[in-house]
Amino acid sequence: MSHRNARLTVIGRRLLVERVVSGRPVAHVAAEMGISRATAHKWVRRWRSEGEAGLHDRSSRPRTTPHRTPxxxxxxxxxxxxxxxxxxxxxxxxxxxxxxxxxxxxxxxxxxxxxxIDRPTGTVIRRYEREHPGELIHVDVKKLGRIPDGGGHKVLGRQAGRETKTGVGFDYVHSAVDDHSRLAYSEIHADEKVATCAGFLTRAAAFFRSHGITRIERVLTDNAAWAYRKGLAWKSALADLGAAGKLTRAYRPQTNGKVERFNRTLLDEWAYLRPYTSNDERTEALADFLHTYNHHRCHTALGGKPPISRVNNAAGQYT
Incomplete structure (x- = not known):
């Protein structure tokens, strides 16, 4: 591996070879470039035997390790x-x-x-990723307690917040995440009934279409909600999209891991990011979070790029 004071990089080695091939003596070229004749001969020899690939650095890892643990x-x-x-x-x-x-x-x-590691079995969790956008969409619902007007315990303190929270109910955050690109779409509803889930899927598909994902092949959900397992409206929405519905195994949230991980990000960077003084204030902040997540937030699984970049790269190939 070349260090910062190296005399030769790949470009320098290529220049060395070009000068030698032009007919100049190796010793003269080596002196000009400030390296030894042995080093110059080494790179010329590698180029003649391996071509362009011979000018690149090789791994310094030893072929054998005699003292490695049995x-x-x-x-x-x-x-x-x-x-x-x-x-x-x-x-x-x-x-x-x-x-x-x-x-x-x-x-x-x-x-x-x-x-x-999967805690019950001790086996390494196998990560997977579909080949192109739209091949698999993960869908899930996250239940959040509503924030009373004036704020909850994060604004008023634990005791006062507990008193104001009585009877405020819950929000249900419906989310859909594309397996390949991690492009995400979310809506907040008052329930997770069949009609609500089916309507959300239809609007999520329209969102993905507007970003170049014109076809959804499969939709993966957990089997906890009745709407996903037996709901006729849900099955009708899948049929309208031409998509197959898939269910995870019971008590295996890892299978639906893309949206499960998105839910965690949703909590850290939106729901619990700061104290909100009302439920409406938190709801309004969701749109800004989704835009940041899809267009600006770096994703480690995408090489440090946001989800929209992978959608743009693949849209022309898989539409």
Whole structure:
């Protein structure tokens, strides 16, 4: 890997080769570029044997590691991690190993973060992503307590807020997230009945169409709500879109993880972002959050880009 004071980068190596190929002596070119003749010969030799690819840096990782922890010991470390959810500081004394070595083993096996492990089974959660926008839409509903006029406990304090909150009811935030691009759409309603869910799906599809996702193939929901499992209006809305309805396995929210993760972001960056003095104030702030999320918020799963960028990149290919 080239460092900041390196004499040769890929461009410099290419220039070196061009000068040598033009007929100039390697020693003269090496002196001009401030490198040794051995180094110059090395890059010319690599270029002649491998072509352009030979001018790029190679991995410095050794072919073999004689002192690597035995496979049987690594398996024992992984078994303790999966079965007992122990960390390096506790696994190390059990097996007589340094905690740093245990951590390297867990990292190598993608077990160093408990959030990546399914707690009941201990298996690594398999992340997936559909190939193009519209192939799969995740839908879910988040239930939030309404904010009384004048504010709740975050504005008035715990005791006063509890007294004002009596009987204010709940808001139901319906959300739809595209699996490939993470483009999101949300609405706030007073319930999660069949007609409400069906109407939301129709409007969500119109939103996705306005952003270049012209076809929705599948809609994934959890099986908690009756509307998703038995509702005739919901099935009719799916038929109008030409989409298939899919349900997650019971007690497996990971399957619908895209919208579940969006709900968490929704709470952190909108619902609980600041104290609101009324329910209407919080409702009005939803539109600004959605615009920021879709057009400006960097997404780690998208290489640090917002969802709209992936939609724009793929719209011409999959419409």
């Amino acid at each position: 496979v049987a010991v690594e398996a024992r470390v992984c078994d303790l991690r999966r079965a007992r959810k122990l960390g390096p500081a506790r696994i190390g004394p059990v097996l007589g190993m340094p905690a740093s070595t245990v951590h390297r083993i867990l990292t190598r096996c993608s077990l160093h973060r408990l959030a990546w």
